[in-house]
Amino acid sequence: MNNEFIWQGRIDDEDKARGLRWHQVVNLETNTTTDSHCCLLGLACDLGVKENKGRVGAKTGPSAIRSALTNLPYQHNVSLLDKGDVVANECLDSCQQNYATEVSKALEQDCFVIGLGGGHEIAWGSYLGLQHAFNNSDVAQTNPKRIGIINFDAHFDLRLPAPHASSGTPFRQIHQHCTEHSLPFHYACLGIAKTANTLALFDSAAITGTRFLVDEDCSLDKAIPLLTPMLSEIDLLYVTICLDAFSSADAPGVSAPSTLGIEIPFVLQTLRWLAVNQDKLSYQWALTDVAEMNPTYDIDQRTAKLAARLLFEVVNAKFP
Template sequence: MFNWQGRTDTEDGNKGLRWHQVVNQQGHSDLPAINLVGLASDLGVRANKGRPGANEGPVSIREALANLPWHWGARLIDSGDTLADSDLSDAQSHYANAVSQALLQSQFVLGLGGGHEIAWGSYQGLYNALQTSSHQTKKIGIVNFDAHFDLRRPAPYTSSGTPFRQIHAHCEQHGDDFQYACIGISRAANTKALFDFADTTGTRYLLDTQCTLDAAKALLTPMLQNVDQLYVTICLDAFPASAAPGVSAPSALGIDVLFVIQVLHFLAQQQAACNYRWALCDIAEMNPAFDIDKRTAKLAARLGFEVADALLPTR
């Protein structure tokens, strides 16, 4: 288990608390909770011919989160990491079980990666929790901030580039709608075959050259009105290499951080209007082996902070 530590401002009492001081505190079980669940894996990145090192990602994100201020009347839980040593599918299943357990306790899950193979585990965790908690079919919508579709064929093996194709196959197998939107797609980083498959499957997407808040709202609102549960995943290679050098495939252009933060808050605000529940978010492709001045880890932590700020009640 990660050793949470950081600055303490005792002179400010409860108003000076930081993430490392509130994590895994006992009591106040009636408060809403965020549960940190990690998948320490770069097996999918290696299989996708990317730069290894993402298995250390969850720890680096926690280190960056530790000193951030805690503004909310809520609990913070750290469920630790699933370690992917040799069998990716097995590790994804163990991670999915941890996600399901947290969701079934009405805790919001913030997944920490690791390569973007975390997405297949996150989806399975949400799907299984919904199957356990209700006999009624629940439509899942996915919003992915990413330079890549990650819709590659999973044959002969799965990777960090295949999770949403795996999800599509799962939807087809179970008769579910494939509700997938990808924001930040680079035409220079996806083949014609991937664009064709995206079009064939009804994937919604915005190119990195099209990313304005109005464009994102127009793209996402029809999907949000047609889903019951929302899963958001943030691939750090969606951002410029200057802001996120610590990834497998740094972006030459990337999308604006403030734009993504605005969309995250929009997704939280639209829950009541569109009648869906945002249950799960993960942050993927954190690779500290290539990080500079911990820029990528700090960005990942800020994004986690913004998700919490969008969803939790202020103290």
């Protein structure tokens, strides 16, 4: 679907400057020279979900999230740009590489990037794009920026590609990349469901030094001491939100629904805390994506509306 037709909606009669909605301010000119500080970029792909034996349908996730964003009130101190979607072909790796290229281009233009998924295979592309944007120069390779990842997720996604990559392998791939390039692996996963991860995956978490909280322990009071040491050791922060971290009552439209899930207010509070602590802990929050949006199984747009609310809060937190 052409995004021009998605970004349409209600126009209010109130003060024009203060009564705007997202569809009225989003710029669709991908080659614009305007000062767009926040850009949306979709990965229309669920090849990784299929490979991971999940419920397919996330390929149309980016369009569903845009549709849920379109009528939200524009209350942000930032200009918005929609750079469209990288659409899946028959090769997951090339799709992720193409997405990484677009992420890198946006970051090099000083944009804060919001990724719209699609399956959680988006994470490997996001990481590669972040690495290329900040660590590709000769100077950066000598003293590379340290990347930290916070993942709200019921799953570690530390599976070993066997033999192919999938939506369940991105953070294992990132760990392997870090190992091969002598880079530190800083990864925290909030919302782990004991019923969704084998003992082998908990072993992988221990071996890779993954920090985590299980779903029933997720509160800001417990997240802060878990995250602060990691945040103090990084330069760049990448936050990824897998919608299957939430209860299936809140997020039915995902590839692998959760029974218990984490509370929405916990995620919102953590996102705000991450934004306000950038200067104090000396890191730059550069990139966020939302993954596993599967409209095929959504009910009353619950999952899409949740994704939109999360992104609304991300932009508000980053650009108050």
